[in-house]
Amino acid sequence: MSIPLITEMPEPQYIMSSDGIRLATYAWGEEDAPTVFAVHGFASSARDNWVATGWVRDMLRAGLRVLAIDQRGHGASEKPHEATAYVMDAFIDDVATVLDTYLLDSVRYLGYSLGARVGWHAATLLRGDEIERAVLGGIPDGRPLGRLDLDQARALAEEGTPVTDPVTQNYVALAERVPGNDLRALVALAEGMRFGDADPDLSDPPQQRVLFATGEKDAVLEQSKHLAAAAPNGTFLEVPGRHHFNTPGSRDFRENGVAFLAEAG
Numbered sequence: 001m002s003i004p005l006i007t008e009m010p011e012p013q014y015i016m017s018s019d020g021i022r023l024a025t026y027a028w029g030e031e032d033a034p035t036v037f038a039v040h041g042f043a044s045s046a047r048d049n050w051v052a053t054g055w056v057r058d059m060l061r062a063g064l065r066v067l068a069i070d071q072r073g074h075g076a077s078e079k080p081h082e083a084t085a086y087v088m089d090a091f092i093d094d095v096a097t098v099l100d101t102y103l104l105d106s107v108r109y110l111g112y113s114l115g116a117r118v119g120w121h122a123a124t125l126l127r128g129d130e131i132e133r134a135v136l137g138g139i140p141d142g143r144p145l146g147r148l149d150l151d152q153a154r155a156l157a158e159e160g161t162p163v164t165d166p167v168t169q170n171y172v173a174l175a176e177r178v179p180g181n182d183l184r185a186l187v188a189l190a191e192g193m194r195f196g197d198a199d200p201d202l203s204d205p206p207q208q209r210v211l212f213a214t215g216e217k218d219a220v221l222e223q224s225k226h227l228a229a230a231a232p233n234g235t236f237l238e239v240p241g242r243h244h245f246n247t248p249g250s251r252d253f254r255e256n257g258v259a260f261l262a263e264a265g
Contacts, residue, residue, distance in 0.1 A: 009047050012076045015101045017094050021085065024076035025098060028056055029065035035104055036261050037095070038068040041113030041138065041248075042145060043175040043186055045075035049112055053249045055258070062262035067107070069098055071115065072189075079185035086192025091118045092125060099130060108261045109134040112248050114145075120227070123206035133209040135257045138244050139200075139227055140220040145171075145190040153190065157183040174245055205231040211260045213253050215242030 012024035026046055036059055040049035046068035050056050059066050070077040072094060073086060080086075095118065099107060109131045111119035116139035123131045149168040155161035156172065163169050171190075175181045205227075212228035214221050216238050228236040239253045247253055 009051060012070070015098060017072065017090070017097055019085070019090060019093075021072050021080065022078045023072060023094060023098070024070040025102075026068045027066070027102075029060050031065065033063055033065040034262075035065045035067055035102075035107045036110050037098065037104075037107040038066055039095070039109070039111040039115030039118055040068075040071060040074065041111075041115050042189070043074070043171065043178060043181055044112075044248075045070050045178055045180075047075065048178050049115075049248045050110075053254065055110070055248075055254055058254055058258045059261065062258050064108075064258075064262055067098070067102060067104075069094070071118075073182070073185040075180065079182040081182075081184045081188050083188045083191035083195065086189040087195045088118070088121060088193065090192075092121050095122045096126070096130075104130075106130050106132050108132050109136075110257065110261060111135070111139075112137040113139070113244065117200070120200050120206060123208055123210070124201070124204055131206075131208060133211075133261070133263075134206065135211045135213065135260055136227075137213045137253060137257070138215070138218060138220065138224070138247055139212065140223050145193050148190050150187065150191055153183075153187045157187050170245070200227060200230075202227070202230040205234070207232060209233045209235075209260075211235055211237060211257060213237040213239055213247070213257065215239045215244060215247040215250070217241070217243040218247065219244065 014022050038050045056066050073079050109119045116136035147167045149165040152163045152168050210231050214224035228234040239250045242250050
């Protein structure tokens with residue numbers, strides 16, 4: 001089957017989260033094909049991580065169905081400004097809500113950065129019955145977005161005060177690159193990640209087969225390897241020449257990830 005380059009998004013199908021936030025979802029492919037649930041990273045979107053980079057096209061070519069979400073605070077989904085809307089439990093619950101709404105008994109999971117962290121937790125909670133296997137790209141060990149200077153980011157969003165912290169500057173540049181991003185919502189998300197239990201529990205890792213993939217120039221490379229080593233069925237791919245923000249567009253990452261997701265059994 002010939003699949004053309006996909007450049008346009010389908011109309012979003014909206015579903016309601018358990019706490020009343022409208023979430024945008026997108027579907028491609030045949031309904032009876034194995035489904036990959038694709039979850040993007042911080043300050044990105046389904047379009048930015050998975051469509052513009054060729055992932056959706058290549059997964060369709062591999063005979064997979066793709067279901068993607070704009071996570072709360074991103075894309076066409078609602079963007080609350082309260083940090084309490086962005087605790088990790090809410091993101092995990094959104095995964096379960098999407099699977100229930102689409103009547104999916106099981107999926108193969110694809111996540112990057114924040115989406116990978118959500119995938120780690122979802123895989124440990126849902127186990128192999130609902131998440132068969134997972135590709136987790138650019139997943140950090142420790143508190144998500146913990147290196148972002150919240151005070152500086154908040155001052156920029158609310159008062160326009162320039163950011164001087166280099167790490168926070170990188171995240172702001174990422175946020176400004178994607179049309180429609182709401183900086184106040186993303187700052188609230190970064191704050192919400194500091195509530196509750198967002199860290200991965202290395203004593204209770206995913207039991208499914210997991211492909212971990214991180215760019216060789218990514219600051220979280222060694223942390224990602226540490227997580228992969230803790231997973232009993234984990235393998236690791238070091239993506240050559242890539243840092244955290246451009247790894248989703250890597251051909252090496254995409255080809256290895258799609259092949260892993262398309263494997264039978």
